[in-house]
Amino acid sequence: MDKQKILIVDDSEMNRALLVDILEERYDVVEAENGVEAISLLSKQRADFSLLLLDIMMPEMDGFEVLAYINKYHWNDTFAVIMISADDTPANIKRAYDLGAFDYIS
Structure with a gap:
């Protein structure tokens, strides 16, 4: 059986490496270092992904902008988006x- 594919979007190489270490045994993990790169990958391969782990604070295009773009074009109809951030403010x-996030992990 093929592994489900997860896209990790975070500008921190250390954070991406940590998540890859945790997930790579059970999932096929793809990385993007910013929102622009994530949108580019998703525009070509969104049907391949089951889950997007998305950081908020990133250069070029932050996680909220990525999520708004995904929601606008209904890409999240085919995969779940979980936001990951150290900022757990209610707002x-x-x-x-x-x-349109499925969940929020702080």
Whole structure:
């Protein structure tokens, strides 16, 4: 059986490496270091992904902008988006859910 594919989007190489270490045994993991790279990957391969782990604070295009783009084009109809952030303020959590996030991990 093929492994499900997860896209990890985080500008921190250390954070991506940690998540890859945790997930790579059970999942096929793809990495993007910013939102622009994530949108590019998803525009070509979104049907391949089951899950997107998305950081909020990133250069070029932050996680909220990525999530808004995904929601606007209904890409999240085919995969779940989980936001990952150290910022667990109620306003950020609400915004993530309002934009279509499946869950929020701080």
